[in-house]
Amino acid sequence: MIVAFKDRNLRDLCEDEGKCILIYGEEATIQLQNRLLDLFAAESILDVLVGNLKEIRLNDLICFQLELNENYVLELVPNHTDLEDFNLENGIDWSAITRIKITSINKKI
Template sequence: MELAFETRALRTLCEEDDVAAEKLPGEVVDALKRRLADLHAADSVLDLVVGRPDFDSTAPLVRMTLAANYVLTCAANHRTCPLQAAGAVDWQRVRRLKILTIERSESDA
């Protein structure tokens, strides 16, 4: 899959280990690296099982668990989002994701 990032700071966090280590717990950094590698290697987000992808029913968003109650949130990043006949996102055809956030889940607040 092709990945983009919501902000330059988020891109730096995802691509530079020393920056990630300053801002996130070690186990989250390790999980983030694995999840990004999984995303790069996948043909579709539906190929992923690790991180328990959770697809939003109202928007083209997918959330994946990292560690220590942190969640990686991504959006389909196509000019025209692939849709199924019923109008839902066709995640099997999504080949581009934009990473939106890495944050602690609300259930741990």
């Protein structure tokens, strides 16, 4: 898949292991690195078999959450300009999504 980041700060954080460990801890950082590798290697989000992947709605957006550990999740959204082509009545055809954007790393609720 083609993976983008919401902004430069998030990308820099994901690429800076030391900074990430300070903020999220070593376990979450290791899992973040593993999930990023999984995302880059996958053809679609449905190819990512780890991380307890789940589809959620946030502010009228359909997105996915991947667990990093018991405290943090990685949130991502489709990153296609023609997203309406992927919409189904009950959601998005995620098997057709080949571009994603990582939007945040959040505490689990």
